[in-house]
Amino acid sequence: MxxxxxxxxxxxxxxxxxxxxxxxxxxxxxxxxxxxxxxxxxxxxxxxxxxxxxxxxxxxxxxxxxxxxxxxxxxxxxxxxxxxxxxxxxxxxxxxxxxxxxxxxxxxxxxxxxxxxxxxxxxxxxxxxxxxxxxxxxxxxxxxxxxxxxxxxxxxxxxxxxxxxxxxxxxxxxxxxxxxxxxxxxxxxxxxxxxxxxxxxxxxxxxxxxxxxxxxxxxxxxxxxxxxxxxxxxxxxxxxxxxRAGIAAMPDGDYRVSDFLDDDSIDPVPVEIVMTVKVRGDSMEIDYSGTSRQPNGNVGTAWIESTRAIIGAKFILDPSSPVNSGTLRPVEAIMPPGSAVCVLPPSSCSNHVDTGSRIVNLMTQAMAVALSDQAIACDSGTAGMMNIGGIDTRTGREGTPWATFSLPGGGWGGTWKSDGLSLCLVSMGNCRSSVQEHVERENPVVVWEHELMPDTAGAGEHRGGSGSLYTVEALAPTVVTITGDRIRAGAPGVQGGGTGMPFYGWLLHDLDPSVAMDSLDYTGAEPLFGIFDDDGRPDPDHGEFGKGAKYQTGKISQVLLAPGQGLRLIVGGGGGWGDPLRREVDAVLEDVDDGVYSAEFVERAYGLVFGADGTVDREATAVRRAELAAAREAGEWKVPTACSPNFRGSRTVKEVSA
Structure with missing residues (x-):
């Protein structure tokens, strides 16, 4: 920096x-x-x-x-x-x-x-x-x-x-x-x-x-x-x-990274984006050669990735100076025409958000390769965006068209200096979430929950930021478009850090706020997308993508909600930085006290051992951490993906329909 x-x-x-x-x-x-x-x-x-x-x-x-x-x-x-x-x-x-x-x-x-x-x-x-x-x-x-x-x-x-x-x-x-x-x-x-x-x-x-x-x-x-x-x-x-001074501080070299969008909203095949960041002196070239052909669906972009990738470099290499033309001058981009980052007309390119989020993630991954210890893990990679609208049917407002926009947000990745930021939007946007009181005053919806979701932050010596829980209820017939990614895998960590929780969604039938506000109880909820186990509970490490879910994508249009129905989204947290077994025990306990993690998750991811009285056994924890480190070295253990072990009550689509 x-x-x-x-x-x-x-x-x-x-x-x-x-x-x-x-x-x-x-x-x-x-x-x-x-x-x-x-x-x-x-x-x-x-x-x-x-x-x-x-x-x-x-x-x-x-x-x-x-x-x-x-x-x-x-x-x-x-x-x-x-x-x-x-x-x-x-x-x-x-x-x-x-x-x-x-x-x-x-x-x-x-x-x-x-x-x-x-x-x-x-x-x-x-x-x-x-x-x-x-x-x-x-x-x-x-x-x-x-x-x-x-x-x-x-x-x-x-x-x-x-x-x-x-x-x-x-x-x-x-x-x-x-x-x-x-x-x-x-x-x-x-x-x-x-x-x-x-x-x-x-x-x-x-x-x-x-x-x-x-x-x-x-x-x-x-x-x-x-x-x-x-x-x-x-x-x-x-x-x-x-x-240029920031770029010159990087070692010269070619830094090739790749990542995938889950799908293009039509075909279930992941869309690969390849980026090679070439550093020579105080100049940088971003080469997208090897990126997938332009997709059938709407996730391709026309040209903008030539500059949006620079956002990731700017955050890391030059966070202080104002953004103007000088920010762009040291950087060139190569974008193959007809690829996912340079689609040709008349291709659809209305969903730029998921592609842009992944582009910035790729740049931070390339910076992690180039700068080694001075790395930043990926953010949630999706904003969990919802476009909500319809025609109001409430007394006195009959026939009034309405629309609102929701960005629940996730978490940013851990860094070499500190934990990631929690409950914020992807860095590509740097926007704010909606003011929920305004949403409810102006539209026939109630936002019951928009809060930090436990066990979503990627584990690490410096953990990722926590993701969000978002629950909304319709008071009139409502049409919803959900635009999200990172369903197949959450935000990756760096330097041995763990992965953040992936993106999940449920349809809530007959939403009753007196009993439905338990963030871990999904009785009667219909899973829309995610990775689930045989009992319908979120399980990104051992579950099956799309198992029992209504959709095999998080990019959905025309979801119809009747009055009294609702949607719940969980947007994952950022990836972790560094070995979680090296995180100070007191810092982990503070995370548990703050609701960032459950005790059950930190036992799995951080190796903490709790006694019968609920306090941590530090000697047993040291032994357990040594055992996990040895098992990891032998390929028998890896840092678990962030996800609560305490989900309960989920059902499959078939069970809900019955």
Whole structure:
């Protein structure tokens, strides 16, 4: 890891950029403040919980340079947006006739092959003129609640082409000189399940651009175009130097890793993603050669993995400097056309989340190989995302369309310094979970549980973070799309650490909160997906994938809930770092006291021995740990995958139906 340091003297700065170093520092942070003001305006003005609560949105400032449009500053809620923002700006401006742009014009695009992450993400770009020429582009983006198509919420699991998905827009004029282009608005709103939410979010996106334009124009008026552009160049150069310093600290070499998505939502065959990280000096190349062909289902992505992999490297190598174009400069990517990371149209690519999560996991695995002890284990690799919506039937709200978005989240992996973070979203997004009180106030659902789930964190000298338990009940007929992965295997550990719990889901019939809130009792629950033993209990090490479950995938569309029915998800924790037999006994006992682990699980994974009075026998524990270490050396024992030994009451689909 690197710390941000001064990379240039005041004399050299004046010679290179032509201005005082104090002004350059002021302006690089001034541009960040413009992006921050845009982002905060967007969040305050957003109508849907996706913007207002989840922070699935970003703002950026792009500057014209000899290399094209470069991102001078960003303020991310959803970090992946900041990494793709610069490319979206270039895709749009390469295609748009710049000579017809006018002040107040706003261009909208959501086409994945023209830069957008997926069709659910609306991108708005506004030019900022200086003396009649476009010198800056302001950019706001947000995931919206719906953009039409057959699947509410846009994650079109089970589709094969983009024609079966949402409305897809090439660069389109949305505001002409500040005036809404009515046909565009009408087309979006009349093909939308929740037009009131989407209209509110579009207006918030546009309003944030107005704020940014006013702020940036004020900076230009005060400092002048040459000084502001010099500050932008300086800021990007500072970040580039920090990123290059982080890469240079890695040993030169080719670091090849691979991992699998469970399936593509159509075919049960796992999708392999191969990544070779090539480090030479202060530069890095990410090569995806060997990755599976583009899938039939919707998990492939159009191009965005060229930048999203950098998120994992940024976290580890350069966590301090702001994200801008300089972050991207030292990295090149090779993506075979027609592969899972570079699908060709008209392939479906609405579910970018699972692929992106795995890409960041792969980069952290490659860093673990390169940096050895200074490794980070994988996060949960899935957000357990749910798109929920329908038509309200409650008295006084009959016929009202509604939609909400849930990200239960999991755990991050353990590191060489500390345990992983618990109950948080995958690092690719860096978003927040929904505010459940808002969800219940605005929609006909009750969120009965969103809490830490015991025995989900991968065991280790530094354990992974714990995953989550999420239970929701429908109060009106409800349609749910579940988008998740890591069902076949949880998040892997590093340096001898254990695997986090995989992803599980159940349908709860006639949900009675007075008896159904026991996180370990699944009497009457219908297993939707997971790895189960013969009695229907979760058992990732000895059970069978999909045994007794309704689905053989965690990417499901159109799950119908009647009033009184519910869903329960368990999103696994992060992988562990290091040998769990070396974790301090007191730290393990603290985990038991805190509800991170059960006593039964730590006996299996950490070798603790408890006496009849419930206290740990330290001498017997030392002996037991030595026995387990010897058994592991002989290939007779391995660190168990995180999972509670105390599940009870589960039934198979056949038993539930009967």
């Amino acid at each position: 690197t710390e941000q340091k001064q990379i240039i003297s005041a004399v050299d700065a004046h010679e290179k950029y032509g201005f005082d170093l104090v002004d350059l520092e002021t302006l690089r942070y001034g541009l960040i403040e413009v992006a921050r003001d845009m982002h905060e305006t967007l969040m305050r003005g957003g109508f849907s919980p996706i913007v207002r609560d989840v922070r699935d949105c970003t703002a950026a400032v792009h500057v014209r340079t000899d290399a094209g449009w470069e991102m001078a500053a960003s303020w991310e809620g959803c970090v992946q947006h900041a990494f793709v923002s610069q490319h979206i700006a270039n895709f749009v401006m390469d295609e748009w006739d710049e000579s017809i742009l006018k002040p107040g014009d706003v261009i909208m695009v959501n086409d994945p092959w023209r830069g957008a992450v997926h069709c659910s993400d609306i991108n708005l770009l506004m030019p900022v003129f200086w003396h009649g020429e476009v010198q800056f582009l302001l950019h706001t983006t947000s995931h919206v609640a719906d953009m039409g198509g057959p699947i509410p919420g846009g994650f079109a699991n089970g589709t094969q082409t983009c024609f079966e998905e949402q409305l897809k827009f090439p660069p389109t004029l949305m505001y002409a000189e500040g005036v809404p282009v009515r046909p565009v608005f009408n087309y979006i709103l009349e093909n939308n399940r929740v037009p009131h939410l989407v209209l509110g979010d579009i207006r918030a996106l546009s309003g944030a651009l107005q704020v940014g334009s006013r702020q940036l124009t004020g900076v230009l008026d005060r400092y002048g175009i040459d000084r502001v552009k010099a500050g932008a160049a300086y800021g990007m150069d500072v970040t580039e130097a920090a990123m």
